[in-house]
Amino acid sequence: MLRIENVTKGFGGLVAVDDISLRLDNTGITGLIGPNGSGKTTLFHMITGFYRVDHGLIYFGDKLISRLKPHNISRIGLVRTFQQTRVLPFLSTLDNLLSAAPDQAGERLSSVFFRPAVVRREENESRERAMEILELVSLTSMSDQLAGMLSFGQQKLLEIGRVLMARPKMILLDEPTAGINPTLIRQLVEIIRGLKKRGIQIFLIEHNMPLVAEICEKIFVMDSGRLIFSGIPSEARRDARVIEAYLGREDRAS
Numbered sequence: 001m002l003r004i005e006n007v008t009k010g011f012g013g014l015v016a017v018d019d020i021s022l023r024l025d026n027t028g029i030t031g032l033i034g035p036n037g038s039g040k041t042t043l044f045h046m047i048t049g050f051y052r053v054d055h056g057l058i059y060f061g062d063k064l065i066s067r068l069k070p071h072n073i074s075r076i077g078l079v080r081t082f083q084q085t086r087v088l089p090f091l092s093t094l095d096n097l098l099s100a101a102p103d104q105a106g107e108r109l110s111s112v113f114f115r116p117a118v119v120r121r122e123e124n125e126s127r128e129r130a131m132e133i134l135e136l137v138s139l140t141s142m143s144d145q146l147a148g149m150l151s152f153g154q155q156k157l158l159e160i161g162r163v164l165m166a167r168p169k170m171i172l173l174d175e176p177t178a179g180i181n182p183t184l185i186r187q188l189v190e191i192i193r194g195l196k197k198r199g200i201q202i203f204l205i206e207h208n209m210p211l212v213a214e215i216c217e218k219i220f221v222m223d224s225g226r227l228i229f230s231g232i233p234s235e236a237r238r239d240a241r242v243i244e245a246y247l248g249r250e251d252r253a254s
Helices: 040-047 070-075 093-099 109-114 116-136 152-164 182-197 209-215 240-247
Strands: 002-011 014-024 029-033 055-060 078-080 170-174 201-205 218-223 226-231
Touching (some): 014 040, 070 078, 116 152, 182 209
Parallel strands (some): 170 201
């Protein structure tokens, strides 16, 4: 579904992503791992339109997306979360989801006056969907609570809920378990598996290696802006290039 061809991104004299090519076909959950500074988040930024690609092409399905803006990419079913949550702290948990519903007639003033029945119908449909998603991410009991009062882990669950309002085909998760407690991590794992069962593909950046090995069917490994491995997690643990990327060369380690 996602295809990246010879993508490069530089900042001044630093090449953050260097001639990366990869494909995500029908794999349900795919991981992207590598040491800090290896270019993983920069690659996510390019896939989702937050950074312009210097060279190369990115396709989602049959559509070229490497020149599209983020909101246009989201509308075709490719959405993402961020390392730091971007919930709206002064809105309730439920209203955070309602505000993320795309293409609502009520966003246009003319529809409020001339198509009120359509506006009401869409609002009711959005509310029903939001309540279903709150149940999916285990936040139903906090629907009326201000999002800013949720724990950091709960805000991460809420952010997943917000992207689900867009009815995505693929979700990019940037370090979803960072900074949350083990109980919420297990809850998040079940949510991710549930999304896979619903036919939503997951592409995630993650430093929790046991979790990557547990849930990812395939992984890509980056180091210094380049792709150094693609395959299943068990193979990555034995790959000399991956070991070197995380532990350093033998002569330096000694």
